Amino acid sequence: MALSKDRLGRFDPDNPMAGRVTDIGPRHYWQFFPPVIQNNYGKWAYHEILEPGVLVHVSETGDKAFTVRCGGMRFVTVDFVRELCDIADRFSDGYVRFTTRNNVEFIVDSLEKVEALKTELAKHTFAIGGSLKFPVGGTGAGVTNIVHTQGFIHCHTAAVDASSMVKALMDGLFEHFTSMDLPAQVRVSMACCLNMCGAVHCSDIALLGYYRKPPAIDHEILHKVCEIPLAIAACPTAAISPAKTEDGLKTVKIKVERCMFCANCYTMCPALPMSDGQGQCVVMMAGGKVSNRISPPTFSKVVIPYLPNNHPRFPEVVEATKQVLNAYAADARKYERVGDWAERIGWEKFFEKCNLPFTEHLIDDYRLAYDTYRTNTQFKYTEAAWAVTRAAEGEE
């Protein structure tokens, strides 16, 4: 049965329920496994990374599955999809897989096929600009692809664009994508607002778009488009209260000194727009992870409260990321993730070694902030500590 070319296809607006099919779910996975996967399902014994981006999984049956992993874009066109299908049809029996981090994987059953595939992939570059379409890498102790959100391409709450920052960052971190020379894997992620569709709250290094101005209030339409009690209830700091305009229209007022710029009110009420190009910025967080390996999963911590939203290449963000990554690469021990390293040396040393200023913005003043205060004397001396001593006249 071919896809329909009719304008409304199989949908009949006069009889919308006719022939309707619902609740069928995803397609079943088994038919999409290449034979080497079907034959060895649940029988894998061990794996090795032969070189950056190339893995071999060895089965108890003796079979081997070779995977070539390529950095992918989350935002692609159908042309790109067809191009990777052409490669899959020629080199991997028409099968292809995507990873959770938007990488593309071709799985083959021999080392010869790996070489042929790699040669082919290297030939695929964009006619415009010459960037690679299928860079091979993203395995082991390196930087793999950055998970990210929609940004200006599709989102109404984006405080910064996403795809452009990720492209700029991956260009800047490319040598770490194609090598495995870091102390452990470094997971970088990016979210364009506090909703964090990319769940950047548990990444080694996370970049987050953030607002820094309270919402504007569109008094004229607020009473028409907004459930006022819901907007009021949406505010985690109770900064929003009911009000009336001079003309007697129902509206809200905002105690701006209470606003923490989370934009939750805007989600509930379109008459409270947050966007303001002057105010928006990028926050860097670091030291989080989701794996249970050695240390438990943990949240990322805010380490840079403000970086400019300098589209399209975000030079300050790229530089700051490299700064943290280089300090980590130089100082961390084998197997230590960024957060493990910071915990071992102490966060005061993290700021010193990364050459990042510790500003008042980095001390929590939201709920449960006390949990992050130091309540012991086991600190290390850094210049930041001496600055306090001097200011307190504790030193000649």
Next chain:
Amino acid sequence: MAFEPKRPQKTYTYDDVRLFTDAELNNYTAEEEKNFKIKHDIPLLEELESGPWPSFVADSKRYALRRRKLGEEGKLLINPDVVEDLLGQVELSMVHGETHWKHGGIVGVIGYGGGVIGRYSDLAAKYPGVAHFHTVRVAQVPSKFYNTAFLRSLADLWEYRGSGLLNLHGSTGDIIFLGTFTEQLEPLFAELTRVLDVDLGGSGSNLRTPECCLGKARCQYALYDTQEMCYEMTMHYQDTLHRPAFPYKFKFKFDGCPNGCVASIARADMSFIGTWCDDIRIDQDAVQGYINGAFPPGGGSHSGRDWGKFDIYAEVINRCPTGCMSLEYGKLVIDNPNCTRCMHCINTMPRALRPGVETGVSILIGGKAPILEGAQLSTLIVPFMKAEPPYDNVKEFIDKVFEWWMEDGKNRERIGESIQRVGLQRFVSDILGLPVAPQMVKEPRTNPYIFWKEEDVPGGFERDIDDYRSRHAR
């Protein structure tokens, strides 16, 4: 192992369903691609064409060329300028530092309360191709294996009835079709379900499309069949996936082991993480192989730098978080009851160590990003549960959780927040009817502000001031 889909799967080749001819699919030359200018000036975006990483701008521009040509031949159902107008709008958004999408918009397909997200440009006059730019979430294959017949068929459908722009994949896991007009939503849905045999994913206050790691398909660490379980749960809870009955979104994610490759502990309201309850399997000869340098530690994960000779003490035994490993007379010994299954030794010596064979899942609840009460990681609720088809034990547990949350959850409150509001102990004891355990907390409380119940205390809460005064003068 049974690989029985819940329903018969339609099989089709690309040629069975295709919409475009080969000539239509190859309708521009490399020369034309190089010289093509889109209708808007996009100098900022064009800065992103250089550099080694794949350029989404270069990809979008070449595709805009193809669309323009197809459009001129009348072979597309929505505005052929959609890609050019999108790039124009994104460029202007970069100049302004502000997004130009309007807030929300309720669109969808009949009978479903999710799967489609309405989106409208606030510059529709300037960029008419993106006046409507609705998103359609298509259910991905759980661990994202595909064949080209399926991907090519999706590509044709989406090019014809939408923008041809998509995410592979969105943050929750769906294939995301980005940008079409309202008129094409129902036709798209009909073609997806009736011809391509695939459904929409979740959005809004629904169960979101569940996601799993690749599990037994290509990983020796998979401690249960993540794909089978993810697929089964996705099918079993189809109704909640398409029809919003929850206070807010709800996500299942299935990680095969504590390495957590789909980040379920951070990103799922209910995280299923593979674990085991017997002993780590040791191949002592292979341990010697690592010590002798015959095998690369970590399967070669650190081979890009010279870290020196493998040192089993420095790299494994002394890194064990519980100190439960030792080397005795050349043999590796593991004090298994004290192991917390962090995976480090297994990850580092994959040929020598394997997880036990008594396997199941740990169930954790409440992970989420910061909106609203701050970020949360999932909390351990069930330390170990067998996870085998038909998963009736797990379904019963899930149903209990859903029943309570649908009744007691507040509007836009994630379950992690609901649990915080009522207290973990109440959630576990009163709602789930389970005993509490020290495994559920990092440490016991540091304050004695216990909400004792009336029945806990002799004589109850009824106080009699006269009785009190009979012993105490005013």
